[in-house]
Amino acid sequence: MSTEIAIETRGLGKSFGSMNAVEAVDLRVEAGTVFALLGPNGAGKTTTVRMLATLLRPSRGTATVFDHDVVGQATAVRSMIGLTGQYAAVDENLTAWENLRLFGRLLGLSRRAAQDRAAELLEEFELTGAAQRRVSSFSGGMRRRLDLAATLITVPPLIFLDEPTTGLDPHTRERMWGVVRGLVGRGATILLTTQYLEEADALADRIAVIDHGTVVAEGTAGELKASIGEEMLRIDLADPEQRALADAAVERLTGITPLHGDNPSTLTVPLSDIGTAADVITACRDSGIRLRGFGVDRPDLNSVFLALTQRPARTPLPAERASA
Template identity: 75%
Template structure:
């Protein structure tokens, strides 16, 4: 088993009829890191994960997990991975303990080992007090934690987390982030798919932005932010009806049209921060009232908007 590279794909793709769910994806994920696939709904994140997890056979290209081919060596690959999907896979009629013991037995653990490992994970995920409660009575966050616990029963070296915090409240999401960090600190590799920009920024060592089945950018969060400009100008208009005129002024001085992420708020990447003063002065001269403006480093929101706009 190759221990340096957890995942390597070359031209990996999958189509359904005439629809290319994933085009030709090239990825390299180093072992012991968090790698995030960031993209909107329908971008190809889940299909990519399903191919890597041997649940879907690729149409083209190839992929390896710790040196094992996901098609030819599917059994070996499955023995090294854990997968938590977008929806909890636990049985609502069983208790938390019964779910984990059942999964443990299905994964090949002895009855005693399954019971011991289940108790350890329930304690680790702060579910020990509800061991005997039916999962149907659990909150969404509790189900997600139990689902992740089931994924870790055999301590797989590679864990796929497909949008693991979708629908969770901020407190529960922070708790899940802490669990993911702890997994990597113990040596696991995590491939995380998410549509939450702050999640990728907070957790990932490297990020690949995927849109319409294609990787449109890859790098660290810092590299991706720098790729669209060192500075971002944000203009907060007092009157949203003046947005068209303000956009024209920004485009004339920067050479690119600004993004309009919220009504009356314009953002644009700057190659030179001094241009910001020219834009603000031009807006005043044209009678465009501003509630405020700021020049700041870009965040992943601006990166995502810029990259997916280029892909479109």
């Protein structure tokens, strides 16, 4: 039995003048799954979503949503999708209750059905106590939850969630993950963009890592982790000023450029042979590099991200944790 394809793109790209925001993206997303676009800021994730949602006209390539061309059949595509962008789209002058009821009516629900659905979503997103407050008085996290609730007034076949949990505290993020799983359980397809590794790992059936407007790797979380080797050697330097010296020593021995995250004192090296770890440590010491410690870890999505983009992935900021 053939699998229904929700999204298919071939060489999809977008330029703004001389700048290529998206170079050429090839995607194939099966219906009824969660597909994550994982990448740093400026990688081209949002531009890709906006093209698929018919909000931007592609400069090149093709894209279809359930076999409907996003350019030639844009009206049909819009009838099959829902989109939550990075910024709240609700009316600040209305209450949360009024916003959700209005969205329901605009989407064709009867007066009673719109009221019932608004009540359900307010409870689901823990906003019942703020239902009669104007949105202008909401915190950033509360606005984000309301925006997500508005997207889910109806459940279209395909839902784009563009960094949906940015600005949410860990509790609300976990709750949103449960909502996403519930939507897929009801038959929806989710295209999720995120900078959060744990989000992609927790939710996605398949992940495409996008950087500089190009898909640099795709697979399941397990496949991506396996692609960079079985083990990762972590070296903690006593003096971060010796990082360049350590990089050179490792590269001379292994031919591999070490990976760097946020911590300037730490470098990691993918290992195809665990026996190489001892040789690397010896080479560092022979080069006069002072070590604070070292260890061998299993690769995770952060290792994949660093290996593919040479940039650390995002972790929640304290301000975000307090924004709900």
